[in-house]
Amino acid sequence: MYQDFNIRWKAGTHLGLILLLFIGSLSAIWWFLQTPTHHGILLQAFLIGVFGGGLLIIILLFVAIDRHVVRPLEQMQAEVQSITRGDIDTSITVLDRNDEIGRLSYNLAEMKDQVVSTVKETKKFQQAVEQAGHAVYLTDSDGTIEYVNPAFEEITKYSEDEALGANPRILQSGHHPTTYYEELWDTILSGEVWEEDEFVNRRATGELFFADQTIAPITSKNDEITGFVGVMADRTGERVRDQQAQVLSRVLRHNLRTQLNLIDGYVKQLSQAEAAERSEYVQIIRDHIEEMESISIKAERTVRELQEEVYREPQVVSAAVERVCAKMEEKYPKAVITADLPEFEVNAPVTIESVLEELVENAIEHNDQDTPEVTIRVTQEEEETSQPLIHITVADNGPGIPEDEQAVIEQGEETPLLHGSGLGLWFVHWVVTLAGGEITISQRSPRGTRMNLKLPPESVSSFSRPLSAEEHTAPDPQRDNKTNT
Template identity: 40%
Template sequence: MTGQPSNQDSDRHTIQLLVHGDSDKDALEEFLDDRYDVIDAETLQTADCYVVGEQMVPTYRDALREHKKAEHPTFTPVLLIQQEGSRGTVPLPSEQNGEGLPLIDEVMSAPIDRLTLFRRVGNLLARHEQSVELSDRYEDIQTRFQRLFNSTNDALFVVAPSGGEITECNPAACGLLGYTREELLAESITDVTHADDRQRFQSLLETVQVAGQGSTDGITCQTKDGEKRQLEVSAATLEESEQSPIILSARDVTERKAYEQELELKSQAMGEAPVGISISDPDREDNPMVYVNEGFEALTGYSKAEAIGRNCRFLQGEATREEPVAEMREAIDTAQPVSVELRNYRKDGSQFWNRVTIAPVRDDTGTVTNYVGFQEDVSERKEREQDLQLFKKAVENAGHTVFITDREGTIEYVNPTFEKRTGYTSAEAVGRTPGILKSDKQDDEFYERMWRTILAGDQWEANLINRRKSGELYHVDQVISPITNGGGEITHFVTIELDVTTRRLRQQQLEVLNRVLRHNLRNGTNVIEGNAAMLRDAIDDEDLKKQAKAIEKRASSLANLSDQAGTVRSLFEHQSPAGETCDITRVVTEVVEEVSETYPDAEFVTDEHDSIHARGGSPLKTALLEILKNAIIHNDQPTPEVTVVISRSIEDRAGEWAEIVIADNGPGIPENEQKTIESGEETPLQHGTGLGLWIVYWAVSLLGGEVTLEDNSPRGTRVVLNLPKESMDPSRRVMPVDHR
């Protein structure tokens, strides 16, 4: 190339204009100069892109083609400016097939539009940048491969597919055979193979050419000095073709072979040992066994031929715990002796407890040459631990939820009752923490106290609320006990939980009814008695009517309270089978119609919605009646307004749920009432004034749902009912709505 050099150090791309006519050239330069460094020269310069006029193609065709070829694989784009009315004398990109690299990469027709020119040039330069990046990456990969090829300790050869001529080799190959690289490249691979093994080696090459890979052990080569060396050879084709070059990896195993022969002689002395003895070779891949005695064969059921050449892990199986395996692995990695007990499997599939002792064997320099292993059947001693198995069976059949965690809280075992109560299978729970049951009803301080207690070695007892996999809440009485090893160190925790959801609900019922009978009814009776006394003293007084009205109102209130108590009793005495469903859209419609007839002055708004099936029936109808009536009775507006909306719940919870939202424009629920329901219990200082909200809470709880009380802007209350939504499989029996 001649002429002025381009600005290669600039952050901007360079574009050379090869256009006939000063006016056209000036116009293009004016377009491009704002974004790019434009080169205007007679001779071809090094640039990121070339803009060529159609008339100039014959002049620069050969120079451009040679330049693109020299820069390949970097993409050097050429944009052709084709004159208006041209008949296409220059081959377009789609017309350049079979001519190597295309000369023209993009075509624009005059007159030139600035935006179109920028877009075309920008696309070409983007491809140029990508090719530069790929070219650099490819060159880096080649460099790394060459370094790896040259630095590996194994002898590497690349041989031609026919004849086995050596086309490349690494320094280790030269060192193995005693030839220089130039000398080896003049030889074939069979020439450096000992005459006795040439036919076998040629068969290996033919097998690799067909199968793509192969290996052999014990090929003998002959060095330049005539020395025989035994090699372990692995081979693979470099390409997926019938005539692919083959890469060979050869490892000198001469000394090892000699040592194995010596080891075989020594093994005869160990053949009569009463325990299993094995010897492995860490210098070979995967540390395989190179010797087993008759005791090993008798213990495992595997013959020597079946065992030698394999790592002893083949005795492991599903019941083999990872901990002792990891302990052995760590000891081998650090070349230390180790003894562990683990469950192994004989050839016939039977299990036995194996006490394994492994010790490194070192040479005079302290280098580990082998590992010797001793295997002893300790099944009889393990059988004496059947008490633990009996305990496990008891746990498996216990009606309580039982799960065991490690010291960090990871679940290692759950009993069938855990699966039944929580909805999580053993496979889903093991390996995770009890946090999968967390309901967020207990604060962080609760769990901090729990961990302080059990890590101190004390037993933890508490009542808490968990959440099933389906999203349902349930109450449990929980006991957590630490498990210690022989040294008194805590290793595990066992947790026992009793589902007390029903008991908890009944306890709440008794507490609230007890409060009602002791407080509300008693106060009402006092009012009745007081007014009656006043009536006797003032029978002719004009205030008689007011007093009579007070008596009537209170008596009515007591009667209503009595009705509510009966409703509570009915809820718990006539529970529907778990899991049954109904059309809750229809239930809502019927309840709204019923309440509308009773309170014609109130306004009700319901959404038009397709049928949604969820757990419901009589408990749901009871809850809806209570909510709607209270929304009207306790409303202080001239016209009570109540809105009922049904939807599919979008809350982040497992399973499908349905949601019913009832909103009113009343004065809102008193704070103490709301806190009482949210906490789920009554105390002497915090309690409700009636049974209405408790009826709603109990009814929805019996369905496995949840109740949430919220403020309704700008005034009033929103009551949100979340109910488990069941699929309408024809095989399921749908529970009819109780219209009583």
């Protein structure tokens, strides 16, 4: 209403000036009529006619301005307001007039068409970003997140409400040094695009994931940086598949070929051996065939479990540990296997039993002691994430894992000169990686290996874990010390 009044006021200003002139002339006429003169009645009638004609002209002028100026302006104003409210289908009426108002209506219609085209392109772009499989986020020049698309929520597990107003550092995993991020900021603040295809981030749930990430500055017309756009893709599964192809190719090409060459050599010796020696060669050949069968079975199991995502079935850690201990004690009666479990229940987001079986069996099979010792310890580790981490350690008293194999497992990449000896530790590495966890290997003193697994928990129960029969009867050092004192 105020703007409508403003239009009428501006249009009426011209009428006001005319009216002032008319009033001035009317006053002069009135003074003239009141002054005693010798002019006749005809002159007075003429002056009154001039006054009436002037008044009529003003009325007609007001109507003309209202119809040809005020109303068209009001109509254009209403149409523009409708467009600003979001109704882009509103059309601007183009007046067929060769004056300023006609040209104004034409220019408004042209501007409206450009605005509509821009809005449609923006909506199309927004829809493409919203439906993109890559995570997209926008920040201001200080790095504060102002927008995230649904893929960002899906990949990072941070909701839109949690992400907006935060800094992308919420995704930091701790795997990259401070200098790495300093280089990142130096790159984008200089106006360059920063790209990384092996970036390790952490989800809101605590899971680690490998990302292909690009960050680019957004600049104004004056080349001033006003913000940044980041595009990120989860490459964890792709990375594991590449590793699988590499490792399985090596196993089938190298390990099986080695076994076949050995078998071929023993077959030749068998054909030339005496009857008494043949049974020995037959047994050796049989052992190598069993080794080949074991390799193929393990390869088949690895591929199947990873493809079918069997490993993603959550398990209660304490129960899985107890089953593994019982199974390995039966299979390796000379081994001493102990478990150090927490007083609460923890659900791992993977089939942890398969992982622990592989680690314990690997520790016993490669142990050079008369009595192999293996300890499984489960703890809960608090970190700067929305959820704590499950920390599982499998320690042994063996000779240790060769440094080259440690490097392969921790780096997640084989080379022609650097590769692991089998599939067991690779299986563990892949399952832990796909679950968003990490694996590190350290040496014990004076001897032995410590395999450290960190897994984001599926849930941490608040109730106490039921004690096993062994724990009920096991001596409590603290209780015994209190009794003795």
